[in-house]
Amino acid sequence: MTDLRLVDYIPVSKLVVPQTLVERPRFPVVDTHNHLSGEFGGGWDQRPVEELLDVMDRAGVKMLVDLDGGWGEDLLNKHLDHFKNKAPQRFQIFGGVDWSKWVEHADRFGEWAARQFELQIRRGAQGLKVWKILGLHVKDQRGTLAPINDPRLDPIWAKAAEFRVPVLVHIADPVAFFDPIDAYNERYEELHHHPDWSFYGPQFPSFDLLMEEFEDLILRHPATTFIGAHVGCYSENLSWVGKLLDRCPNFYIDIAARISELGRQPYTSRRFFLRYQDRILFGVDISPDLDWYKIYYRFLETEDEYFNYGAEEVPGQGRWYIYGIHLPANVLEKVYQLNAHKVLCPQ
Ligand SMILES: [Zn+2]
Numbered sequence: 001m002t003d004l005r006l007v008d009y010i011p012v013s014k015l016v017v018p019q020t021l022v023e024r025p026r027f028p029v030v031d032t033h034n035h036l037s038g039e040f041g042g043g044w045d046q047r048p049v050e051e052l053l054d055v056m057d058r059a060g061v062k063m064l065v066d067l068d069g070g071w072g073e074d075l076l077n078k079h080l081d082h083f084k085n086k087a088p089q090r091f092q093i094f095g096g097v098d099w100s101k102w103v104e105h106a107d108r109f110g111e112w113a114a115r116q117f118e119l120q121i122r123r124g125a126q127g128l129k130v131w132k133i134l135g136l137h138v139k140d141q142r143g144t145l146a147p148i149n150d151p152r153l154d155p156i157w158a159k160a161a162e163f164r165v166p167v168l169v170h171i172a173d174p175v176a177f178f179d180p181i182d183a184y185n186e187r188y189e190e191l192h193h194h195p196d197w198s199f200y201g202p203q204f205p206s207f208d209l210l211m212e213e214f215e216d217l218i219l220r221h222p223a224t225t226f227i228g229a230h231v232g233c234y235s236e237n238l239s240w241v242g243k244l245l246d247r248c249p250n251f252y253i254d255i256a257a258r259i260s261e262l263g264r265q266p267y268t269s270r271r272f273f274l275r276y277q278d279r280i281l282f283g284v285d286i287s288p289d290l291d292w293y294k295i296y297y298r299f300l301e302t303e304d305e306y307f308n309y310g311a312e313e314v315p316g317q318g319r320w321y322i323y324g325i326h327l328p329a330n331v332l333e334k335v336y337q338l339n340a341h342k343v344l345c346p347q
Contacts, residue, residue, distance in 0.1 A: 002207045006189070010313050017305045022297035022326075025060040027333045028291075030340035033168065033229060033256035035284025036083060036091075037068035049086045052288050056090065059293040060335070061089055065128040065283070065344065067168060068114070070122070071098035094127040094168060095120035097156060099138045106141040114155035121163050126290045126345040128160055130169040132152045136199060145205070148213035149220065153178040159221040166343050169253070169331075170229035171214045172200060174317070175236050187318050202266055211240070218248045225343055227281060228253045235261035238272045245276050252343050253318070255284035255335075259299045260309045263322025270325040277331045281339050299324050300332060 036045045036052075045052060056064060066083060069076040076095055083091040097113045105112040117128060135148040146153070148171060152325075160167045172178070176187040178199050185191060191198055199207075211234060218226050232241035234251040245251055255262065262269040273280060286292050291311065298304060302324035309315050309322045327335065 013306060015306055018303070018304040019307070020298065020303050020304050022294055025293075025297045025332075025336055026301060026329060027336045028062040029282055029336045030344070031061050031283050031288075032227065032281040032340050032344065033254045033285050034066055034287060035066050035068050035285065036064075036079065036272070042092075048085060052083075053087060053090060055288040055290055059288065059290050061090070061288065063340075064288065065092045065094060065127070065168075068096045068341070069093040069095045069125055069129070071096040071116070072256040073119070075125060076125060081253060082238065086126060090346075092126040092344060093124065094129040095125035095183050096129050096131065097134075099133065102139065102146075103141045109141070110152045110155040113153070114159040115182055117156060117159050118163070121165060127165045128156070128167045130167060132170045132173060134169075135171055135213060136204060149216040150191070154221070157217075157221045157224045160225070161221070163224075165345055166225040166227055166252075168227040168229055169214070169217075169233070171233040172210040173197065173209055175207050175234075176318075178204070189314070189319065190317055213271055214302040215244055218244065218251050222248070222250050224250060226251050227258060227343065229283075230232050230285075231255055231258045231262065232294060238265070240269055242276065245279050252279050252281055252339065254281040254283040255296075256285035257317075259296060259322060260315065260317040260320075263299050263309055264320050266323035266325050273327055273331060273335070275326060277334050278339060278342075281343065282336050300327055300335065302326055 014044055028059060066079055069079050076093065079093045084093050089225060095117060101112065102109045134146070136148050140146050140152070157167065176185050177191065177197055179185050180200055181188065181191045181195065182199055183238065206308055214233060228241070231238070232244060232251070234240050235258040241253060245253070282296070284292055295309060298307065299322060300307070303326045304324040306321045310317070315321070
């Protein structure tokens with residue numbers, strides 16, 4: 001027998017266990033982490049809004065946060081016109097920070113960015129999205145990498161507090177993206193397909209340093225509501241996320257694109273959801289797709305064991321399957337909608 005290549009290995013589980021397909025969520029859903037740009041920086045989801053709304057209706061999603069409002073006026077206006085204005089109760093659009101202007105505004109960059117964000121709010125933005133380039137790529141006017149907790153950026157966070165809009169922050173990435181792409185990397189296949197997703201090497205700060213800066217950012221701005229994307233940016237370590245939630249009442253998390261991580265540690269996850277049931281927001285990180293929503297509902301609602309968390313035969317984030325955490329109804333309702341109502345702007 002010749003050696004089998006990893007790419008050709010697609011084992012089929014022989015387990016005979018219940019398969020509970022959840023067609024509709026138990027409660028109406030607010031999707032707090034979504035992207036309606038077809039490709040960020042340009043257009044938007046190419047489907048007519050009516051079609052998007054139809055998918056949302058069938059998936060039981062009553063409202064969706066589009067994080068792709070961008071950092072200028074044009075893109076934000078496009079997203080407001082194309083989505084929000086057509087169905088104001090169904091969409092919220094978040095704005096962003098134009099980091100490329102740090103050189104131009106030098107020591108006044110933070111104040112300038114805060115003023116830009118205020119203009120975005122006045123136009124209709126209902127929150128701020130901070131992309132993971134902060135910490136990994138954003139440089140100040142001297143070309144020095146800016147830490148996530150850089151005090152020069154404080155005016156931005158203060159502005160969000162002043163207008164009572166949330167800041168959804170994505171810091172770093174899966175921990176394995178900071179390791180060498182080798183036989184020991186649990187996301188080897190994903191990184192093999194996308195080598196540019198790797199943050200391994202001396203040109204990048206370590207994962208631990210980014211998390212320390214992130215923690216300090218949340219701690220130093222208690223009046224600002226932060227949503228830590230992707231399970232507080234550290235879904236591999238729910239104990240770390242829990243400690244930050246314990247220390248910072250202004251901190252919430254979303255579960256977008258991380259049921260792969262949550263569902264492979266089902267006992268720890270279930271305890272985490274029960275303990276932090278008031279701080280967890282639903283989101284999927286992928287533009288409305290009925291099948292994706294159903295996988296999330298199955299994870300949150302059922303006791304199903306060992307199922308694929310993705311659409312491919314070998315799921316994209318790693319070669320493992322997940323387990324449902326069968327949350328009680330009162331917790332499900334908080335995660336699906338009630339926590340979002342607390343954190344997001346009223347419509
Ligand atoms: Zn996202």
